[in-house]
Every structure is written in structure tokens, then in C-alpha cells.
Amino acid sequence: MFGRIRGWQRRHWRDRSKAERVELQSVITWYATTWFFSLAWLAMPLVGGLDRRPVPVIVGGLLLLVGTLQCAEANRLTRPVLDHYLGRAELPPRALRGAAVLLALGLALDLALAALDGTDPVTIRLSIGAALLPFGLLYGLMVPVRVFLRHSAVLTVLLMVVFGLADPDPVRILAIGVVTAFGTAFSLLASRCGAWTLAVLWEAERAREVEARLAVAEERLRFGRDLHDVMGRNLAVIALKSELAVQLARRGRPEAVEQMIEVQRIAQESQREVRDVVRGYREADLGVELAGAQGVLTAAGIECEVRGEAAGLPAEVQSALGWVVRETTTNVLRHGDAGRCSVGLRVTEGHVVLTVENDGAAEGGGAGVSGGSGLAGLRERLAGVDGTLEAGFAGDGVFRVVAEVPLREAAVVSEVTA
Known part of the structure; x- marks a missing residue:
């Protein structure tokens, strides 16, 4: 030890x-x-x-x-x-x-x-x-x-x-x-x-x-609680209807088929609900992540400025950019040297651009995104929406992360209308 x-x-x-x-x-x-x-x-x-x-x-x-x-x-x-x-x-x-x-x-x-x-x-x-x-x-x-x-x-x-x-x-x-x-x-x-x-x-x-571990434990409890709420009742119904179908089949009753059809329907419904739970767990909401980043960084004594709104952006774009905000915020806190962090979100010429800057960087590394798996993971998520990611130094001690995602014309029109 x-x-x-x-x-x-x-x-x-x-x-x-x-x-x-x-x-x-x-x-x-x-x-x-x-x-x-x-x-x-x-x-x-x-x-x-x-x-x-x-x-x-x-x-x-x-x-x-x-x-x-x-x-x-x-x-x-x-x-x-x-x-x-x-x-x-x-x-x-x-x-x-x-x-x-x-x-x-x-x-x-x-x-x-x-x-x-x-x-x-x-x-x-x-x-x-x-x-x-x-x-x-x-x-x-x-x-x-x-x-x-x-x-x-x-x-x-x-x-x-x-x-x-x-x-x-x-x-x-x-x-x-x-x-x-x-x-x-x-x-x-x-x-x-x-x-x-x-x-x-x-x-x-x-x-x-300890606070970070408690947050992870709380999220696991929430996920387990959601799964229990979704699956507990459905599995109980499936078990009862399956047992009823077995009894009816032994007696040669045609109602057994109807019960198994109902079991199949409930199972398919359960699959859909589980997918919804997992999707909500894995996807990041950009608006929530922006507000959360500002609150967490401010609580840690880091001056944080957030510019732009996430309303009107497609869900898959919000999810990809939300992960960029989450990852960069985590690394700013992990390095703990930044005194100021700014997050900007803007839509221009059919593209949405997310920029995250902090002044806690040192040559050879930065409190922006950890190298290797951090950058690779974000690029993979952005690639799913044809997006790109750039990270590097932008002056003395400033580390900048820029994520850019193209928007379909319909999405841009809906945002402007909104």
C-alpha cells in the first residue's frame, strides 16, 4: 500500500x-x-x-x-x-x-x-x-x-x-x-x-x-429503480399469464393461444420500455448539460459563462453535443487549475458550433479533454451525426474544444421559426 x-x-x-x-x-x-x-x-x-x-x-x-x-x-x-x-x-x-x-x-x-x-x-x-x-x-x-x-x-x-x-x-x-x-x-x-x-x-x-462516487451510486440507483418500475409489473403479469396458458393447454382449451399472444405482446412492450429507459440513461440532454456545467463549475469556484440555447436542435445533435459538454466539464474539474471557463453555442450557416474554453491548461496537456480515449470517444459520438471535433491551445494557458455538427435544412428552419 x-x-x-x-x-x-x-x-x-x-x-x-x-x-x-x-x-x-x-x-x-x-x-x-x-x-x-x-x-x-x-x-x-x-x-x-x-x-x-x-x-x-x-x-x-x-x-x-x-x-x-x-x-x-x-x-x-x-x-x-x-x-x-x-x-x-x-x-x-x-x-x-x-x-x-x-x-x-x-x-x-x-x-x-x-x-x-x-x-x-x-x-x-x-x-x-x-x-x-x-x-x-x-x-x-x-x-x-x-x-x-x-x-x-x-x-x-x-x-x-x-x-x-x-x-x-x-x-x-x-x-x-x-x-x-x-x-x-x-x-x-x-x-x-x-x-x-x-x-x-x-x-x-x-x-x-466521495461526492463523485455518491453521484455515480445515485445514478445507478435511479437506473435500477427505473428498470424495476418498468419490468417488475410486466414480468409478474408474464409469469401469471404463462402459468394460466400452461393450465389451459393441459386441459385442451383454445384460450391458451390467446394468453400466449398476450404474453408476447407484453414482452414486446417491455422490450420497448427498456430501450426507452436505456436511451434516456445513455443520451445527454444539451440544455440540462449546459445548466449543470454552469452550476457545477460555479460551485467549484470556477467562473463559468454559458452563451446560447439548445432549444430547437434535433435530439441526436443535442445528445452528441451534451456529451462534449459533460466530458469537458469533468476534465476541467479533474485538473482543478482553471479559474474561468466559457461555453458558447451558436447556429451558423446550417451548422451548430459548440465552443468550450478554459484557462487551466499547461503546455503538453490541458484541462479540456483527456487525450486518447476521451477525444476518441467524443469523435465517435459526433461522427454519428456527421460532426467534427477539434481540441488544442488557443493562447497562453487557454485550452479550446470546438465541436461542429451540420444541421439539416428542416431543423434550421424549425429553429428559426421557434
């Missing part, structure tokens, strides 16, 4: 949902944050302010090595810790044991530098913050906030006491406490705020999936 969860990471950026993109961006930000603070708070100050005596140089070199290992370990554990926070995988507490050991080594080396007077006090304080951040980003997602704050307070007091023994200056001791408190608080905010945002986004994503 964990492998399947990770599968989305290998997909291209344009194929990801909003939640997947935000998660990838957040993870990359956490990766970069640890290295940035290690470089800005540890490497640069230490290289510039380190005493050139042999022992401080060795301790400083070890401190740089430990800081590098801390960043690498934090990057390695960021994804598993995030999966643990989001409830996608379990991670035992001992998973942070290596990061905790590196934190202890880093703080011990900072203390050694302070005791040796190997660098200035400001560099010592900055290196303490650089050591705390990689571990804090991970620990903030592993334990409740109260536990994190309690442990941070204990660590702050402990570091103030220990470093106070090496340098009893009250101002510098207070500065150690401030840096420790800031480092732990910053790591908690950086990790928790981003992870909480991701949790909300994934919850919204799951809600959309």
Missing part, C-alpha cells in the same frame, strides 16, 4: 492534482529549509569566525560534518514523517533515533567550541539554532504540540544551564535561551502549518472523490 501511495510522486507536474502539487512544493521547501539554515547559521559564520588553533579547527570541522549529516537525515525522514502525520503510514518513535543522536553530537560540539573559546558567542548561538532546526521539523510532526512544547522548554533550560557553566555571563545565557526557544518554535510552526494545510487539502480531495 505504501508503494502505491508513493506512485504519484513519479508523475509529471501537470498530471498532479492541486493537493499533490502543494504537497510536493511543501516537501521541497522543507528539504531546502534545513540546508539553507545550516549554511546561513552554521557554515558561513563558523568558517569566518573560527579560531585557527588546531583543536578548534578540528571541532569546527566535526561540527560542519555533523550539520551536513543532520540535513541529509532530515531530508531522508521528511517524507516518512509527513506520511505518518497524514495517517498514510505508521512510523515508530525510534525512527528519529539517528536524528536525535546527531542533534546531541551537534550541541556537544557547540559546547566544546564555547568551552575552548574557539569562536565568538554569536556564532555559537547561531550554530545551536542550526542544529535544532532539522530535528525540530521532524519531531514537530511526530508528537502532539503540547509534548513538543514541554520538551522544548526542558531543552531550553538544560542548554542555558550547560552553556552557562562554560560562559557564566547572564546576557549570553539569556541569549542561548532565546535562540533555543526561537529555533524550536520556528521548526514547530514551519512543520505544523504546512502539514496542517496539506491535511485540509487532502480531506477536501477525499470529499470530492
Whole structure:
């Protein structure tokens, strides 16, 4: 299961949902944050302010090595810790044991530098913050906030006491406490705020999936209910009349033929009614689809403009174009990047033209119609009414789908009359 969860990471950026993109961006930000603070708070100050005596140089070199290992370990554990926070995988507490050991080594080396007077006090304080951040980003997602704050307070007091023994200056001791408190608080905010945002986004994503499944289930129930209404009574009558015909035939009564003729009539009527139900299920009403597209897109926060009326168009044309509206609307919602979508329907020179545009496209793909089976399926439906379909980019970030269907002269005349 964990492998399947990770599968989305290998997909291209344009194929990801909003939640997947935000998660990838957040993870990359956490990766970069640890290295940035290690470089800005540890490497640069230490290289510039380190005493050139042999022992401080060795301790400083070890401190740089430990800081590098801390960043690498934090990057390695960021994804598993995030999966643990989001409830996608379990991670035992001992998973942070290596990061905790590196934190202890880093703080011990900072203390050694302070005791040796190997660098200035400001560099010592900055290196303490650089050591705390990689571990804090991970620990903030592993334990409740109260536990994190309690442990941070204990660590702050402990570091103030220990470093106070090496340098009893009250101002510098207070500065150690401030840096420790800031480092732990910053790591908690950086990790928790981003992870909480991701949790909300994934919850919204799951809600959309549940809503879609419920819509499909509701449609199946409706279809089953219609079939039951159509077939239930007719099948019961067929069963009764067949049984009556059997009894009459055994007695040699001529009425048996009449009963079987009635059974045949009811069966044929049932076939016709089932075809009507299936046709209503499979065919799309263009007017309903246009209104539904505007309502669904508006509810999803996408500005939608619909121009034109479907009244007067032949039923087969409405059905074919209705599927175009349904498919394009579905893909705009699926990609979730569009801020505006426009649907235009017009009749010109014996043709009806449907145009759907949205601004959620990216080069190489678009939130218009999924490639392959989506386009092929729509072209097959339009081919049934001698229609054509064109899809492609129409400017910066705009994806356009144009469906054109010829109208018979009688249809055009009836529309103009209407």
C-alpha cells in the first residue's frame, strides 16, 4: 500500500492534482529549509569566525560534518514523517533515533567550541539554532504540540544551564535561551502549518472523490429503480399469464393461444420500455448539460459563462453535443487549475458550433479533454451525426474544444421559426 501511495510522486507536474502539487512544493521547501539554515547559521559564520588553533579547527570541522549529516537525515525522514502525520503510514518513535543522536553530537560540539573559546558567542548561538532546526521539523510532526512544547522548554533550560557553566555571563545565557526557544518554535510552526494545510487539502480531495462516487451510486440507483418500475409489473403479469396458458393447454382449451399472444405482446412492450429507459440513461440532454456545467463549475469556484440555447436542435445533435459538454466539464474539474471557463453555442450557416474554453491548461496537456480515449470517444459520438471535433491551445494557458455538427435544412428552419 505504501508503494502505491508513493506512485504519484513519479508523475509529471501537470498530471498532479492541486493537493499533490502543494504537497510536493511543501516537501521541497522543507528539504531546502534545513540546508539553507545550516549554511546561513552554521557554515558561513563558523568558517569566518573560527579560531585557527588546531583543536578548534578540528571541532569546527566535526561540527560542519555533523550539520551536513543532520540535513541529509532530515531530508531522508521528511517524507516518512509527513506520511505518518497524514495517517498514510505508521512510523515508530525510534525512527528519529539517528536524528536525535546527531542533534546531541551537534550541541556537544557547540559546547566544546564555547568551552575552548574557539569562536565568538554569536556564532555559537547561531550554530545551536542550526542544529535544532532539522530535528525540530521532524519531531514537530511526530508528537502532539503540547509534548513538543514541554520538551522544548526542558531543552531550553538544560542548554542555558550547560552553556552557562562554560560562559557564566547572564546576557549570553539569556541569549542561548532565546535562540533555543526561537529555533524550536520556528521548526514547530514551519512543520505544523504546512502539514496542517496539506491535511485540509487532502480531506477536501477525499470529499470530492466521495461526492463523485455518491453521484455515480445515485445514478445507478435511479437506473435500477427505473428498470424495476418498468419490468417488475410486466414480468409478474408474464409469469401469471404463462402459468394460466400452461393450465389451459393441459386441459385442451383454445384460450391458451390467446394468453400466449398476450404474453408476447407484453414482452414486446417491455422490450420497448427498456430501450426507452436505456436511451434516456445513455443520451445527454444539451440544455440540462449546459445548466449543470454552469452550476457545477460555479460551485467549484470556477467562473463559468454559458452563451446560447439548445432549444430547437434535433435530439441526436443535442445528445452528441451534451456529451462534449459533460466530458469537458469533468476534465476541467479533474485538473482543478482553471479559474474561468466559457461555453458558447451558436447556429451558423446550417451548422451548430459548440465552443468550450478554459484557462487551466499547461503546455503538453490541458484541462479540456483527456487525450486518447476521451477525444476518441467524443469523435465517435459526433461522427454519428456527421460532426467534427477539434481540441488544442488557443493562447497562453487557454485550452479550446470546438465541436461542429451540420444541421439539416428542416431543423434550421424549425429553429428559426421557434
